Amino acid sequence: MPRQTQDARKPRLSLSRILRGGNVGDRSRLPRYLLLASAGAVAIWAPITGYLSKAPLTYRSDMSLILPGSGASASVNLDSIGQASSYANSAFASNAVSPTETYKRLMAAERILDAAADSMGIDPEDFGKPRVELVDQTGLIHVSLTGPSADEAQARLNALRAAFFGEIEALRSDEINTRELGAGAAIDEYRQSVTETRAEITRLQEETGLISPEQYDALVAETDALARRVDDAAADLAEQTEAVAALERALGLTPELAAATLKLHADTEFAALAEEMSDAAAKLSQARGLYGPRHPKVQAAEAGHDSARGETRARARLLTRLGDGALDLLDLSHVGDRAALLSELVELETARAGLAAEHAALAARLAQARTDRAALIAPAARLEDLQRDFAVAEAVFASAMARTQSSKADLFASYPLVQVLEDPSMPEDPASPRRKLAVAAGGAATMFLFFGMFLGWMRRPMIDWLLAAPASTPAPAYASMVPAE
Template identity: 50%
Template sequence: MFQSDIHRPNSDTTNGRLSWLAISRRPLRSLGWRRLIIGGRLSDAGRLPRYVAVFLLGASALWAPIAGYLATAPLQYTSHASLILPGSGASASVNLNNIGQASSYANSAFSNGSISPTETYKRLISADRILTAAAKEMGVSNDVFGKPRVTLVDQTSLIHITMKAGTPELSRDHADALLAAFFDEIDALRADEIATRETSGQSAIAEYTTAVAEIRETITQLQKRSGLLTAAQYTEQVAAHERLREQLLRLEAEASERDEAVNALEAALGLPPQTAATTLKLFADRQYLALTEDIARHAALLAQAQASFGPRHPNYISASDAFEGARQAALSHAAEVTGLDEASLAGLDRAPQGERASLLSGLVKEHTARKGLRQRVATLRQQVAGEKARLAALAPLAAELEDKQRDFKVAEAVFASAIARSESTKTDVYASYPLVQVLEDPSLPEAPSSPRRKLSIAAGLAATLLLIGGLAIAWIRQSILSRLLVKPETGDDA
């Protein structure tokens, strides 16, 4: 191929036959391929221009695009920002006495192994509507605004964001606009979620309201029919009825005691209570007592006359008439005082004095007390019977009222709990979209991130060194191949 590269036997090659001697005996048309593969001697300087030309061509092919890239690529500055998702959950519980309980619990953002909030937020940051909102905020198009590079740091809850622009301030502003659009979108999603939950809960709350109103109306009708405000009121009335029955039993026992006392006094005095009362009334009259004294005095005179004179003696007759007049006057006055006839007056006690007067007075008192007690017993017995009948009629109404009031309490508790849950969901804003915070504000880059001049030059130098190394290997390939192709001598050749 090249005449100066025709291989000549090396006089220093001894101890064996070279395989290239066999190759040298081939026709000249295959000699170009042989020299292309084998090369020339190390001391053959005639090959140097060709190697220099190849180096220059290769170096030009390497450095031309690098130089063009460094000369034409615009400067790009990269702003860095970091977000963090706190991993702990939050819970709250409110217990309202006689109303209900409301609880809210926000799970940790990382409690569900099948859903990664960092991956969700990574996709959301790169969403088109967030980029569009950020670009609109900056007053540029989406193409000019660019797309962020979002990376997740392994084994952490960090989200790292980088944003490129033509100037340091613009890259930082683009990152700020991106974060602002991201947080606005998160707030909008949370508000939409709360609104959706609240709307879905309104129908249930409306049903609970209707149920509470219906039960309340039923309770009102029962209260009007029964006259009871609460079921406890019926229980109190039953207890009052029992107390009334106990009082009736006590009064009946007391009335029995009064009967025994009156009967005992009647037996002792031999008089009924009415006669004893009349006797006491009569002997309490002063005029009657005076008349009885006259009777006693005339009775004494009559006794004297009877002892001294005969029945026809004028003194006896005069004494007898005086006695009879006094007796008739006393009987007339007694009838006037007591309202009794003469025959009835004959049964009155004639000596209501001393202890007998006390017994008569006791009999009258016991009789009067017994009469009043019997009247109380009769009245109370009638009252107990009426109350028993009324309570028997109220029993089913009270039971129904108690059931309805229990249903009302349950419905009211469910209604209050539903409202409390509806209100508590407004505070649980991190249920579906966990809390995210800015750990590192967008930075202001001090140096451009691209084009990376040092890296480009280092890559060009490395490629140039590789080219030089390749040409050096090509220069010495004959020596390498000669050693590989020469067969070692056997013992017989020696």
């Protein structure tokens, strides 16, 4: 009987007991809860412990890249050729293309990863995939890469950086080469046009001796100046000729005879003979005034005069080399006050002769200049046209060359400048497995397990309270206003 009573007091397992639980003070439930808690703890900590003990260590190296937002421009003025300018737009000037997104895709490209793996001598599959993150509203690119050790992770990221920059340089060089290849045919055509025009100009210069249109302009100006000088020389010559003629009429001598007269009277022997002849003439005149023509004194005076005159003429002939006819025109007597006039006549004639020679030389030069000018009219016009064509061809060629050369300076037009803001870091702690996070997660799971077990232990009074709560709740005030049925 007591055994039956004890079996009757033992709680029975039923669906209601399982759902509602037993009494809070029923300690017979404790083994079951301890078993469930132990099983739950094992289920939580066994995977965590296995992960922490078996998972290989990996290290993560980080670096940061930046794209400067400003553009760059340059302009060069070439004297007598033109202007060459280059301008690189800002990397963020266009909303259609994002340079950071482009570089993000490029950094994860297979050929860059293969090149980085080859540089380190490892299999591309073992190299790993970089993690690339973009910072909104900035030009920053964060790159991270893992490795089995800290040095290996840093080395791999350095290799990735070198392969990335090498690929960018290769793309820029390929773009420049493609542009040069496209512009090469046009540049060759421009160069051929310049060469042909230059050869034709050289041939025309060699044939005509005309170097430039400015030379022809100088020839025209020189011809006009010569024409004015010839006119001025002709006027001066006419004035000088009239002065010489007036003095000739006044003296009754030609300039040649005046010069001979001055030369004779400058000779001392001739002057003595002329003075002796003058004395003899005076004696003859005095004898003729006193005696008849046949008087012995008159005849003696005539003989002395003729002798003195003959010696004087002989001396004059010797000095002047003139004939008897010209000597007859000479005034062999003393010139006296007429010496200044004779000298002036000689000077005027000398000046007139100089003016005549100058006029003749200028006239000859003017005639030759006019002949040359007439012969060079057509070549000068042709040369000017050729030089204009050459200038245009040279400007086009220089402009094409300048554009080609300036495009080489515009390296960042398609692929913007990128700089390393932070070098690949040397990680101090492994990135995986994360022990602290795993332990924290296990602890949190254990706490949730114990809290769940606690709620399971206390579920019966809680359920009873929830079921009894509506009956003990006072009726609302408006319930009394509802009429009873």
